[in-house]
Amino acid sequence: MIAMPPVEAGADAGLVHVAEVSVAMGGRLGIHVATTPEHTNAALDDARRAADRVRAWARILSRHEPESRLTRLNRDPRPAVPVGPTLAAALDWGRDVGRRTGGLVDVAMLAERLAAEAGQAEVAPVSRDRTWSLRSRADGRPGGIVVRHRALGFDLDGVGKGWLADRALRLLDRYPGALVDGDGDLAIRVATGDRWEIGVADPRAAGDCLAVFVIDGARAGAGGVFGLATSGTSVHRWERAGTVGHHLIDPWTRRPAQTDVVQATVLAGSAAEAETWAKCAVLVGAAAGIDLLDRAGVAGAVLLMADGRAVALPRTTEWLT
Amino acid sequence: MSGRDYSVAQTGASVTPDTPGPDASAASASRPRPGARGPATRPGGAISVRSKPNPLPMRLAIGAGGIAALSALLVAIAGPTAARVDAVAGGNAAPTTDTPDFGPVRMIVRTVVLQPGQSAPDGSLVVPVATPAPKRQVRIVTCQSGICK
Numbered sequence: 001m002i003a004m005p006p007v008e009a010g011a012d013a014g015l016v017h018v019a020e021v022s023v024a025m026g027g028r029l030g031i032h033v034a035t036t037p038e039h040t041n042a043a044l045d046d047a048r049r050a051a052d053r054v055r056a057w058a059r060i061l062s063r064h065e066p067e068s069r070l071t072r073l074n075r076d077p078r079p080a081v082p083v084g085p086t087l088a089a090a091l092d093w094g095r096d097v098g099r100r101t102g103g104l105v106d107v108a109m110l111a112e113r114l115a116a117e118a119g120q121a122e123v124a125p126v127s128r129d130r131t132w133s134l135r136s137r138a139d140g141r142p143g144g145i146v147v148r149h150r151a152l153g154f155d156l157d158g159v160g161k162g163w164l165a166d167r168a169l170r171l172l173d174r175y176p177g178a179l180v181d182g183d184g185d186l187a188i189r190v191a192t193g194d195r196w197e198i199g200v201a202d203p204r205a206a207g208d209c210l211a212v213f214v215i216d217g218a219r220a221g222a223g224g225v226f227g228l229a230t231s232g233t234s235v236h237r238w239e240r241a242g243t244v245g246h247h248l249i250d251p252w253t254r255r256p257a258q259t260d261v262v263q264a265t266v267l268a269g270s271a272a273e274a275e276t277w278a279k280c281a282v283l284v285g286a287a288a289g290i291d292l293l294d295r296a297g298v299a300g301a302v303l304l305m306a307d308g309r310a311v312a313l314p315r316t317t318e319w320l321t
Numbered sequence: 322m323s324g325r326d327y328s329v330a331q332t333g334a335s336v337t338p339d340t341p342g343p344d345a346s347a348a349s350a351s352r353p354r355p356g357a358r359g360p361a362t363r364p365g366g367a368i369s370v371r372s373k374p375n376p377l378p379m380r381l382a383i384g385a386g387g388i389a390a391l392s393a394l395l396v397a398i399a400g401p402t403a404a405r406v407d408a409v410a411g412g413n414a415a416p417t418t419d420t421p422d423f424g425p426v427r428m429i430v431r432t433v434v435l436q437p438g439q440s441a442p443d444g445s446l447v448v449p450v451a452t453p454a455p456k457r458q459v460r461i462v463t464c465q466s467g468i469c470k
Contacts, residue, residue, distance in 0.1 A: 027466050161466065184464040201464035212459055228463050235465040265463055 006174040007039045015176060015194050016040060020047035024055045025062065025161060027183030031168065034177030034194050043175060050171045054182070057164055060086045061156050063110065073146060074110060074153040081146045082137060088144035090156055091134055093163050097276050103251055104280050108132055110153030112254045116245045157247065161185040162229050162275030169225070169271075177217070180271075185229040187271035190217040197321070200265045200302055203234045210310055211302050212321045213267060219318075226299070227271030231278035232263030248282055257283045260306045266293065267300040267319055274298070286311060 018040050020031045031047035060069045069087045083091070094107030108130060132148035156163075165180040165187035172178035176191035188196055195216045199209035215226055233246040233256075250257035264281035268274040277296050281289035286305050293301045293313055300316030433441075441447045 025466075030461065032461065179461065181461060181463075183466040184462070184468075185466070186461070186463055196461065197459050199459035199462040201462045201468065203465060203468065206468075209459065209462065213463075230463045230465055232465040235467045263465060 007035050007043075007176060015191060018043045018047065020044060020051055022051050024051065025058045025164070025183055026064070028181065029054055029183065030179070030181035031172075032179040032181070032196075033172060033175050034179075034191055035175050039175075046172060046175075050168045050180070053171060054164055054168050054180075057086055057167065058160075060084070061090050061160050061164075063155055063157070070154060070156065077150050079147060079150060083143050083146055085142035088134060088142075088146075090160060090163060091146065091154065092144075093272060094154070094156065094159055095132075095134060097159055097272075101276065101280055104283055105159060105276055106249075106251045107154050107156055107159060108148070108152050109249050109251065109254070110155040111151075112249045113155050113157070113247065114153075116247070116249060116256050119245060158231065158279050159272070159275060162187070162227060162271035162273070165271040166227065182271070185271050185275050186227065188215055188226045188228065190215050190220050190224050190226070192217045192221075198228055200230065203232060203263055203304070210265075210304060211312075213300070213319050214321050215319070225269065227268050227274035228265065229268075229271055229274035229278045230263060230265045231275065231282050232261075232304075233257075233259065233282060234262050248279060250283055259283060259285045261286050261289060261303050262306050263304040264289065265302045266298050267316070268296075268298045277301070 014037065015034045016037050018033050018035065022029050029051055031050050033043040033047050035043040059065055062068050063070050063074065065071060069084055073081055073083060073087065091107065094105075097105045098107065129149045130152060132146065132152060135145045135147060137143055137145055161182040162185040165182035165185050168180040168182070169178055169187035169189060172180075172189075177194050177196075178189050179196055180187045184201075186198060188198075190196055195214055195218075198213045198215070200211045200213065202208040202210045213228060215224075215228075217224065220226070231248070233248055245256040248257050248259075249255065259282055261282045264278040266274045266278040266281065268277060277293055277298055278301075280296075281293055281301065281303060284292060286303050289303060290301070290311065290313060298313070300319045301313045302316060303311050305311065433445075435441060435447075
């Protein structure tokens with residue numbers, strides 16, 4: 001991409017929001033740009049280019065694509081497999097997330113995820129050795145070498161969309177503000193004098209919102225970067241052989257988590273962070289989840305519980321209307 | 322007295338008074354006066370202790386029993402009086418301090434939504450209902466993947 005000069009906007013310059021909305025990663029992809037009126041056309045062009053890049057990255061990282069780099073890695077019988085820079089960077093983030101969450105988020109649980117989708121009551125142990133590593137390539141080329149037991153499979157669902165949204169946001173650095181919506185996981189940069197209003201969808205009623213977050217440039221500071229992501233069990237849910245399952249796998253039981261949280265929305269410093277902690281909150285339940293989110297230092301969180309109650313971190317109110 | 326030595330050992334035990342012997346006149350000459358404490362000589366020089374039981378404890382017991390009986394009678398007589406007064410007055414009597422315990426009181430609140438043009442009943446509490454704020458329209462929504470519109 002050609003380096004372009006930044007679009008300057010004064011503190012009281014009227015910014016306009018332009019948007020490019022399309023489909024990617026099996027859902028909605030929205031690229032929103034806050035720009036001065038005279039740069040709207042350029043902003044729309046850059047938004048479309050950013051959307052194309054996101055789709056290209058998704059084709060590398062999706063396990064649903066039969067020839068994606070991730071699928072080929074999972075199929076490769078060798079114990080050490082070279083991977084390209086995009087997949088290496090995503091797996092590096094996944095490894096980091098595993099460490100920071102104490103193993104609560106584990107990107108190497110493909111077998112368990114597939115078993116849950118198939119409605120299998122018990123998951124056969126894939127391998128006693130669940131450790132894996134990412135090493136630099138000896139030839140100096142970008143990317144890395146993934147070393148793992150050949151039966152260990154990787155799944156970036158639950159960590160990939162936020163990470164992609166953050167990456168796409170950086171493509172729009174020349175604009176005062178931007179927002180990338182990766183199918184509900186949002187990366188946000190807000191300009192001084194600008195604001196983004198984002199609703200938290202109520203999964204029980206289409207079109208209704210549980211809350212509305214306001215990311216205000218005056219409060220967040222110029223160029224403030226945030227992430228807002230939602231995870232839950234009420235959408236990707238199925239019943240097989242009389243067993244109800246969903247896609248969030250508890251790493252300790254290796255089965256869909258038994259939790260009282262239907263949906264968790266987290267506001268954090270990046271979309272990847274927000275997505276990670278939202279998933280954690282669902283996995284551990286409301287009581288432990290609120291404590292976990294508080295200690296993680298997220299900016300705010302709203303949890304919808306199975307009994308219909310909505311609970312939030314107290315400091316969330318600073319960001320709600 | 323004949324001058325014989327005698328002594329009296331005074332104890333707390335009751336002493337069975339000597340029954341007069343065949344020669345009562347001779348014994349009576351040396352019998353002590355009624356109520357007096359002191360040695361009594363018996364024919365033959367034997368010494369015995371005579372004392373009447375103290376009537377005071379028995380009198381106190383009888384008195385206390387009488388008072389208790391009288392008190393019970395008074396309570397039985399006075400008890401139904403308050404209820405009868407309430408009944409005669411048609412239930413509008415001033416509340417007494419001795420109200421029976423019927424358990425926790427259940428408060429029943431009846432709420433009525435007033436329609437335009439209606440007025441509230443006397444003594445009722447009118448609570449103004451604020452007009453609900455219109456739903457906020459937002460273009461951007463965070464949601465679980467797959468349902469975002």
